[in-house]
Amino acid sequence: MKLVLDAEQEDLRSAVRRLLADRSSPATVREVMASERGDDPGLWKSLADLGLLGLVVPEDFGGAGAGHVERAVVLEELGRAVTPTPFFASAVLATDALLALDDDAARAELLPALAGGEKVATVAVAEGGGPWDRTGGATTATERDGGWRLDGTKTPVLAGMVADVVLVLAGTPDGPGWFAVDAAADGLTRTALTGLDPTRRFARLAFAATPARRLVSADPGAALDLVADLAAVALAAEQVGVMQRALELTVDYAKVRVQFGRPIGSYQAVKHGLADVYSAWEHSLSVLRHAAWTADHDRAGLPLAAALARTYIGPACFEAGNAMVQYHGGIGYTWEHDAHLYYKRAKSAQLLFGPPSAHRARLADRLGI
Amino acid sequence: MTVVDEKGSGEYRSRVREWLGAHVPPPTAGLPPAEVLRIAKEYQAALFEAGFAGITWPKEVGGQGLGPAEQQVFSEEAADYDLPTYPLTIGMGMCGPTLVDLGTPEQKQRYLPKLLRGDEVWCQLFSEPGAGSDVASLQSRAERTDDGWVLNGQKVWTTNAQWADFGAVLARTDPDQVKHAGITMFIVDMHAPGVTVRPLRDMSGKSPFNEVYFDDVHLPADGAISPVIGEVGRGWQAAVTMLGHERVSIGASRPSRSNSLGFDAVLALARREGATADPANRERLAELYAHERALQLLNARMRQETQAGRPPGARGSVAKLAGALQLRRAIAVVGELAGADVVAWDPDDALSADVAQGINSAPASSIAGGTNEVQHNIIGERILGLPKEPQVDRDIPFRQLKVGTQGGAR
Numbered sequence: 016m017k018l019v020l021d022a023e024q025e026d027l028r029s030a031v032r033r034l035l036a037d038r039s040s041p042a043t044v045r046e047v048m049a050s051e052r053g054d055d056p057g058l059w060k061s062l063a064d065l066g067l068l069g070l071v072v073p074e075d076f077g078g079a080g081a082g083h084v085e086r087a088v089v090l091e092e093l094g095r096a097v098t099p100t101p102f103f104a105s106a107v108l109a110t111d112a113l114l115a116l117d118d119d120a121a122r123a124e125l126l127p128a129l130a131g132g133e134k135v136a137t138v139a140v141a142e143g144g145g146p147w148d149r150t151g152g153a154t155t156a157t158e159r160d161g162g163w164r165l166d167g168t169k170t171p172v173l174a175g176m177v178a179d180v181v182l183v184l185a186g187t188p189d190g191p192g193w194f195a196v197d198a199a200a201d202g203l204t205r206t207a208l209t210g211l212d213p214t215r216r217f218a219r220l221a222f223a224a225t226p227a228r229r230l231v232s233a234d235p236g237a238a239l240d241l242v243a244d245l246a247a248v249a250l251a252a253e254q255v256g257v258m259q260r261a262l263e264l265t266v267d268y269a270k271v272r273v274q275f276g277r278p279i280g281s282y283q284a285v286k287h288g289l290a291d292v293y294s295a296w297e298h299s300l301s302v303l304r305h306a307a308w309t310a311d312h313d314r315a316g317l318p319l320a321a322a323l324a325r326t327y328i329g330p331a332c333f334e335a336g337n338a339m340v341q342y343h344g345g346i347g348y349t350w351e352h353d354a355h356l357y358y359k360r361a362k363s364a365q366l367l368f369g370p371p372s373a374h375r376a377r378l379a380d381r382l383g384i
Numbered sequence: 385m386t387v388v389d390e391k392g393s394g395e396y397r398s399r400v401r402e403w404l405g406a407h408v409p410p411p412t413a414g415l416p417p418a419e420v421l422r423i424a425k426e427y428q429a430a431l432f433e434a435g436f437a438g439i440t441w442p443k444e445v446g447g448q449g450l451g452p453a454e455q456q457v458f459s460e461e462a463a464d465y466d467l468p469t470y471p472l473t474i475g476m477g478m479c480g481p482t483l484v485d486l487g488t489p490e491q492k493q494r495y496l497p498k499l500l501r502g503d504e505v506w507c508q509l510f511s512e513p514g515a516g517s518d519v520a521s522l523q524s525r526a527e528r529t530d531d532g533w534v535l536n537g538q539k540v541w542t543t544n545a546q547w548a549d550f551g552a553v554l555a556r557t558d559p560d561q562v563k564h565a566g567i568t569m570f571i572v573d574m575h576a577p578g579v580t581v582r583p584l585r586d587m588s589g590k591s592p593f594n595e596v597y598f599d600d601v602h603l604p605a606d607g608a609i610s611p612v613i614g615e616v617g618r619g620w621q622a623a624v625t626m627l628g629h630e631r632v633s634i635g636a637s638r639p640s641r642s643n644s645l646g647f648d649a650v651l652a653l654a655r656r657e658g659a660t661a662d663p664a665n666r667e668r669l670a671e672l673y674a675h676e677r678a679l680q681l682l683n684a685r686m687r688q689e690t691q692a693g694r695p696p697g698a699r700g701s702v703a704k705l706a707g708a709l710q711l712r713r714a715i716a717v718v719g720e721l722a723g724a725d726v727v728a729w730d731p732d733d734a735l736s737a738d739v740a741q742g743i744n745s746a747p748a749s750s751i752a753g754g755t756n757e758v759q760h761n762i763i764g765e766r767i768l769g770l771p772k773e774p775q776v777d778r779d780i781p782f783r784q785l786k787v788g789t790q791g792g793a794r
């Protein structure tokens with residue numbers, strides 16, 4: 016079990032941090048989040064050029080052949096900068112799904128395009144705010160005229176408006192199945208959703224006899240579980256980055272903001288609150304490193320480590336976002352200040368895959384309770 | 385159920401496992417104090433002979449000269465047992481490591497091998513009635529004589545003083561200096577004339593700590609072995625070194641099988657109470673596990689960083705504080721699971737008795753070794769670099785301050 020990064024991984028972090036300082040500054044984040052598209056194609060290309068979109072993709076499929084520990088480093092940095100990007104949808108969810116399924120042809124066709132940034136993909140499993148449904152939910156797939164057709168509605172779908180390819184879990188007459196749908200397919204209606212977190216975009220996807228390609232999978236439910244566990248690790252990384260930056264900015268402010276003749280950080284109510292955020296960050300980072308390590312080296316240990324990450328880090332991260340607003344006072348409650356971006360990113364991350372109680376219940380399951 | 389399994393195999397681990405399996409005596413809780421001490425010393429001597437004492441200590445003082453990896457293996461394996469070493473913990477975890485850092489070659493040679501073998505028991509004499517969180521306001525004083533020093537004063541809450549052969553004591557050696565500057569750390573022979581140890585009963589009903597009086601106790605400085613740890617007038621720096629070791633040793637101690645507020649024990653209680661089907665209880669247990677496991681992983685990460693040359697420093701406070709808070713969380717959970725079953729129980733119900741003992745001794749963790757509030761200050765100031773509170777007494781000679789029984793000139 017390795018919980019510290021090596022020199023190469025630290026170099027990766029520095030490179031990504033430099034890139035984002037340049038291409039995803041707070042001013043740029045503001046611009047991008049207000050744009051129609053909600054992400055920055057220029058940054059996407061840079062991420063692709065640096066090989067960051069295909070970190071977990073084997074070299075045979077155009078990826079870097081690195082691992083989840085490395086991808087977590089990138090996600091920490093994207094979280095720190097609250098970068099609006101379809102990275103999580105495409106380089107995490109869709110990429111992991113293609114790797115978890117058993118469809119060599121689809122892999123050969125799609126993975127190089129995803130790793131190279133030519134295409135954006137996403138995964139459509141959720142049908143409402145609850146946890147993912149292993150059966151495919153109310154969305155059905157039927158075989159007609161020699162091909163598969165999808166009917167149903169998936170929401171919220173991360174990066175659903177910008178994705179070129181959507182990987183959908185749907186019920187078939189013989190159990191759940193995975194399907195690839197072209198974003199331009201007939202009978203697919205995409206509606207942009209309004210969001211809590213302006214740095215993350217979602218859509219509702221309605222399928223009406225939408226042509227789809229069935230993806231080969233020996234066990235679609237197990238593949239979903241793996242995708243969900245790897246997503247938990249990736250999200251944990253983003254959350255750890257969010258926490259770290261929220262804490263840094265708030266500590267900096269607490270050192271310079273003077274009230275009653277003293278920096279507010281000298282008051283114990285503020286100091287102890289920030290000490291708690293720091294402590295939660297140290298714990299979260301440890302939980303993350305362990306979870307990412309299991310993703311690379313101990314797949315049997317992954318389900319428990321991933322459930323732990325969700326349960327522990329979700330609320331811890333939101334506390335950090337909340338503390339950021341609170342200890343900035345009125346300025347922290349303004350639209351102009353960045354505190355709300357961290358607050359909102361933390362909340363959307365916590366609830367993205369269902370309510371906290373569902374995460375705890377999943378952890379209890381995996382503990383055999 | 386083993387839900388936490390970091391255990392690989394490996395030759396060192398199997399040697400440790402085999403040795404522990406053959407040598408750990410049955411739990412000593414409840415035996416007469418003299419027996420507890422005898423068994424502790426016997427076990428420690430055997431541990432020393434087997435080459436498992438002082439795993440990370442230098443070889444020249446009797447240690448094994450190994451790294452945190454081996455220490456971790458040992459701690460993991462030992463977590464399955466209730467080790468009998470309680471009387472030796474202050475020496476092993478605090479006084480010993482401080483002597484390793486600051487002792488002269490003669491002090492190390494004289495004291496460390498015997499400490500490590502369990503031949504001699506140590507205690508830590510910092511706190512006084514007027515000086516707790518603010519240890520630097522201590523009033524015990526040591527004055528120079530022709531052949532050493534003479535020590536007077538009172539200490540309190542001294543864990544294991546009833547068994548101790550030696551103590552590391554903080555005393556004021558120059559009251560004309562500001563309060564942090566005029567302090568020196570000494571080694572005191574607890575059997576010397578003028579040392580009086582009186583047991584105090586703690587809220588769990590036990591007597592593990594004491595008050596200690598020094599009346600004209602002679603600290604000889606005539607031979608080659610100085611009684612001063614570190615330098616005269618630099619006792620505060622020595623104290624900070626020892627407190628650092630204390631936090632690490634408290635924070636890094638893994639919850640053992642016998643910890644009635646550890647996750648395994650709480651789950652066992654939940655099963656007995658038939659409480660695991662209730663979704664709310666399942667969530668409570670999951671959350672308890674999550675915090676315990678996160679702390680274990682933090683400790684493991686800090687060990688790996690130490691190994692890579694980055695020791696935790698003040699971050700030991702994070703683990704120390706988290707350990708104390710975890711006990712409070714566990715108390716809340718066992719209350720939900722067991723209700724009045726841990727308020728009153730049949731005399732033969734050992735599980736309920738253990739849990740109640742856990743509830744009644746938990747506050748010690750939030751006070752001893754620096755209170756939770758003090759740990760928060762350390763994290764805020766030493767790690768995050770937040771400004772200290774204004775300190776009204778920092779620049780004034782100690783003699784003029786109002787502390788403890790001293791009236792002060794202001």
Ligand SMILES: Cc1cc2nc3c(=O)[nH]c(=O)nc-3n(C[C@H](O)[C@H](O)[C@H](O)COP(=O)(O)OP(=O)(O)OC[C@H]3O[C@@H](n4cnc5c(N)ncnc54)[C@H](O)[C@@H]3O)c2cc1C
Nearest residue numbers: 508509510511516517541542543748751752753754755757
């Ligand atoms: C089980 C046990 C074993 C112990 N063993 C030893 C031992 O072996 N050797 C030894 O020397 N000592 C020992 N102690 C003493 C321990 O270190 C002190 O009790 C502790 O440091 C607190 O000091 P105090 O009791 O004087 O409380 P005080 O310092 O008076 O604290 C009272 C309250 O005020 C709060 N407070 C104090 N200062 C501040 C501040 N600056 N900011 C915010 N809040 C503050 C505290 O957090 C606490 O809640 C032991 C204590 C216990 C409980």
